[in-house]
Amino acid sequence: MAVNLTDPSDEEECKLAEAALACYQSGQLTPLIKEELxxxxxxxxxxxxxxxxxxxxxxxxxxxxxxxxxxxxxxRRQQNRVAARKFRKRQLKFAVNLDEMLQTLEAENSRLHAEVGRLSMEKNFWQEKLNKFLLSTIDGHLES
Known part of the structure; x- marks a missing residue:
């Protein structure tokens, strides 16, 4: 259906066609929904x-x-640019500090895991010694 955009009797169709064109150009349905409403x-x-x-x-x-x-x-625009630059710089510095802290904490965590393993082995060693001592003591009392 061809719509004559200059004919005043087709004013509603003209507005609807303009809204459809605006929707097509903007990629939004808002103009068409407004006209329909x-x-x-x-x-x-x-x-x-x-x-x-x-x-x-x-x-x-x-x-x-x-x-x-x-x-x-x-x-004001210049001050905003400067403030934005300073903010980005602070943000970058904060991110670098976080990364350094992460690496430090991961290294500490690895060291502590190794220490837990070592202490666990030491505990097992002393537990075995204690068990042997207790068994030998009990055996000594039973033989006498």
Whole structure:
């Protein structure tokens, strides 16, 4: 169906076609959903015998910044850049410190695991000695 975008009698179809085009260009369904919602509201108003609702949106006026405002804005932008640079530097330093701490803790963990293994072997050695001593003591008492 070809829609004549200049024909005022096809105003609704024109708006719908424009919304569909906006959806296609932006990749979002919002313009089409808005138009459909407007049509549903208008249809409901007409059913209830109310008049057609006309809403006109005018874009707010844009004002030129004064030289002082432009300078202030540029200064603020520059300060923000510096602050962002400092933040990224601090973040990197923090990450490096975390990495160093991780390596230190992993080394400590390995050392402690080795010590646990050594102490476990030492405990087993002394446990065996104690068991042999107790057996020899019991055997000595039983023989006498």
């Amino acid at each position: 407007k049509y549903k509201i208008q249809a409901k108003r007409m059913e209830q015998g109310k008049g057609e609702l006309h809403v006109q949106f005018t874009a707010p006026n844009s004002f030129e910044l004064t030289k002082e405002e432009a300078l202030k804005s540029e200064r």
